[in-house]
Amino acid sequence: MLQPATTSQDAHLPQLTLTRNPGVDLDMNWVRSVQANTSAIERRAATLPARRSVKKDYQAAWLLKAITCIDLTTLSGDDTAARVRRLCAKARHPVSAQVLAALDMQGITTGAVCVYHEMVETAVAALQGSGIPVAAVSTGFPAGLSPFDLRIEEIRRSVAAGASEIDIVISRRHVLEGNWQALYDEMREMRSACGDAHVKAILATGELGTLRNVARASLICMMGGADFIKTSTGKESVNATLPVSLTMIRAIRDYHAATGIHIGYKPAGGISKAKDAITYLALIKEELGARWLQPDLFRFGASSLLGDIERQLEHHVTGNYSAAHRHPMG
Numbered sequence: 001m002l003q004p005a006t007t008s009q010d011a012h013l014p015q016l017t018l019t020r021n022p023g024v025d026l027d028m029n030w031v032r033s034v035q036a037n038t039s040a041i042e043r044r045a046a047t048l049p050a051r052r053s054v055k056k057d058y059q060a061a062w063l064l065k066a067i068t069c070i071d072l073t074t075l076s077g078d079d080t081a082a083r084v085r086r087l088c089a090k091a092r093h094p095v096s097a098q099v100l101a102a103l104d105m106q107g108i109t110t111g112a113v114c115v116y117h118e119m120v121e122t123a124v125a126a127l128q129g130s131g132i133p134v135a136a137v138s139t140g141f142p143a144g145l146s147p148f149d150l151r152i153e154e155i156r157r158s159v160a161a162g163a164s165e166i167d168i169v170i171s172r173r174h175v176l177e178g179n180w181q182a183l184y185d186e187m188r189e190m191r192s193a194c195g196d197a198h199v200k201a202i203l204a205t206g207e208l209g210t211l212r213n214v215a216r217a218s219l220i221c222m223m224g225g226a227d228f229i230k231t232s233t234g235k236e237s238v239n240a241t242l243p244v245s246l247t248m249i250r251a252i253r254d255y256h257a258a259t260g261i262h263i264g265y266k267p268a269g270g271i272s273k274a275k276d277a278i279t280y281l282a283l284i285k286e287e288l289g290a291r292w293l294q295p296d297l298f299r300f301g302a303s304s305l306l307g308d309i310e311r312q313l314e315h316h317v318t319g320n321y322s323a324a325h326r327h328p329m330g
């Protein structure tokens, strides 16, 4: 049986230790040595949802842990300041006071709020005093095909507007063309433009073709200074999956073994069910260890996961399921 992931002592504000990845020199021998055994990865990934059964208080503890690791996200063309302010209010109080009190918990917030550049100032103002960071998707999100100098400028503007985390998108063509030097150089320049803001590199894995490409792109981004690697924008036709996650977190494990540097992981896109969140947390604990279950090293990129988690917690406390429309935000 899995042990509870959250206690009333460790579930307060996001525990950001603000360690950074300085990056390392590009090592092409290391990159070329990286392989991915797709069938073995898929077999291992297929066993994960089936054998996880976490019930009652243990389940509630894991779900509270999951909330603290959510980058609560809105990335829609029709985003408004009012919607972003509602999202921020939800990030401050993701679970009703009644449910929290029944669980003997307090001070739970989401890990961050994630928005487009235009919404950064609104989110920063709405989260003032909460300690909740604002993450901005940047660099011509989601395709990353705007002129390079404009992508760099976008990062600078988001940081100036108050974003303390920047989610960049990589140029998928550099991976598909095997142009690893270009990917490394791009990552280094983007990291440099971020200054003190943490940088998450979105690989858009659904567009990279093979798991070997995913593994190599993960490694290059870490060498180039990414603090986190993130699966997807949420806009690809295939977003976060367990095989991709296994591939990326093993790349994180290898990078840590070789350099001693901790890199965070953010699966994003299409994660909307509480039981899937628990599967991801269990995978992280098994492959990387409990240190990676803190919000400075693990986040879910999700726009609707919180709503399902709330429903499950409410059921745990009251014995009844509320209608999904009662949890419209998050």
Ligand SMILES: O=C[C@H](O)COP(=O)(O)O
Binding pocket: 073, 075, 114, 232, 233, 234, 235, 268, 269, 270, 271, 301, 302, 303, 304, 305
């Ligand atoms: O980075 C976060 C994703 O865009 C969220 O995707 P989602 O709307 O499928 O949860």
